[in-house]
Amino acid sequence: MSTLLVTGGAGFIGSNFVRHVLENTDHSVTVLDALTYAGNESSLDGLPASRFRLVEGSICDPRLVDDLVGAHDLTVHFAAESHNDNSLNDPSPFIQTNLVGTFELLEAVRRHEKRYHHVSTDEVYGDLELDDPAKFTETTPYNPSSPYSASKAGSDLLVRAWVRSFGVQATISNCSNNYGPYQHVEKFIPRQITNLIDGIHPKLYGAGLNVRDWIHVDDHNAAVLDIIDRGQIGETYLIGADGEQNNKTVIELILTLMGQPADAYDHVNDRPGHDMRYAIDATRLRDELGWRPRYADFASGLAATIDWYRANEAWWRPMKAATEAKYAKTGQ
Numbered sequence: 211m212s213t214l215l216v217t218g219g220a221g222f223i224g225s226n227f228v229r230h231v232l233e234n235t236d237h238s239v240t241v242l243d244a245l246t247y248a249g250n251e252s253s254l255d256g257l258p259a260s261r262f263r264l265v266e267g268s269i270c271d272p273r274l275v276d277d278l279v280g281a282h283d284l285t286v287h288f289a290a291e292s293h294n295d296n297s298l299n300d301p302s303p304f305i306q307t308n309l310v311g312t313f314e315l316l317e318a319v320r321r322h323e324k325r326y327h328h329v330s331t332d333e334v335y336g337d338l339e340l341d342d343p344a345k346f347t348e349t350t351p352y353n354p355s356s357p358y359s360a361s362k363a364g365s366d367l368l369v370r371a372w373v374r375s376f377g378v379q380a381t382i383s384n385c386s387n388n389y390g391p392y393q394h395v396e397k398f399i400p401r402q403i404t405n406l407i408d409g410i411h412p413k414l415y416g417a418g419l420n421v422r423d424w425i426h427v428d429d430h431n432a433a434v435l436d437i438i439d440r441g442q443i444g445e446t447y448l449i450g451a452d453g454e455q456n457n458k459t460v461i462e463l464i465l466t467l468m469g470q471p472a473d474a475y476d477h478v479n480d481r482p483g484h485d486m487r488y489a490i491d492a493t494r495l496r497d498e499l500g501w502r503p504r505y506a507d508f509a510s511g512l513a514a515t516i517d518w519y520r521a522n523e524a525w526w527r528p529m530k531a532a533t534e535a536k537y538a539k540t541g542q
Contacts, residue, residue: 211236215282217269218289219243222393225253227431242278244268252525253392269311279318284325287315301357308361316372326380327438328369333359337485345491348446373444381441383434385449386490390427391518395526396533402461403519404526406468416480418458421487425451426511429503436499450490451503467513479541
């Protein structure tokens with residue numbers, strides 16, 4: 211049994227990771243989360259008190275970080291400011307959390323000689339042309355296009371430098387777009403699902419041709435656990451489930467799965483600097499660690515996600531009105 215410190219464990223992917231660890235291992239987990247708008251304590255409801263605790267605090271607090279890192283076997287770093295639109299409105303929190311916060315964690319794991327896993331995004335690679343057969347691999351050069359992706363690219367490079375310069379025992383994973391339970395309703399898929407539950411047409415950005423490589427959050431987190439258990443120290447692994455879909459197709463599939471006409475959506479202003487296509491080549495993860503996605507079929511994972519939002523309105527309802535009011539100001 212190990213003790214895990216999970217930063218950002220009250221957020222979307224982090225809270226699902228905590229649940230995955232507690233359900234599939236005998237590890238105990240401490241979550242460190244600032245509980246900003248993206249962190250939701252209710253995402254951790256019902257977890258066993260004997261193996262789980264929540265600490266409210268910032269990864270930019272060096273004393274708190276040092277104490278917690280020193281008291282655990284492994285740190286898994288999910289905490290991040292992660293919404294592109296927000297980074298365009300105000301980049302400063304992205305620099306503080308994603309760069310300064312990562313620095314504090316790396317310094318703590320270096321002092322205490324602890325294992326560290328760094329969770330990142332495929333957006334650090336920039337984007338691909340729609341007709342380009344290429345996919346991102348572990349050797350693709352970084353080419354971030356927003357303050358968010360630039361701050362995540364910088365955090366990845368800090369990890370690589372601390373591995374090489376100081377011998378920190380770290381691994382990195384870069385994952386494609388996640389969907390599933392406990393995702394904030396500002397994000398693309400839950401926004402469309404909850405709009406339909408409310409009888410509102412989904413919103414399609416621009417022509418809807420932008421492609422994302424979708425992966426269910428449970429499959430992402432299973433891969434992270436595999437990398438922690440068996441990944442090579444100092445190495446990067448890309449996580450993806452061959453789930454490339456353009457936004458128009460995703461909205462039409464959501465409408466169909468929810469019993470609505472496939473064309474019952476509204477076009478809204480495109481997002482500034484909207485990357486065209488992301489695509490992950492997860493060959494290394496599959497070949498070295500034997501990982502396979504449970505939701506290999508995007509439609510089945512999406513149907514399960516729709517069911518979850520229908521059954522858990524009490525979780526998402528409190529944040530819905532404010533989210534839609536914010537989008538309305540930008541014509542989205």
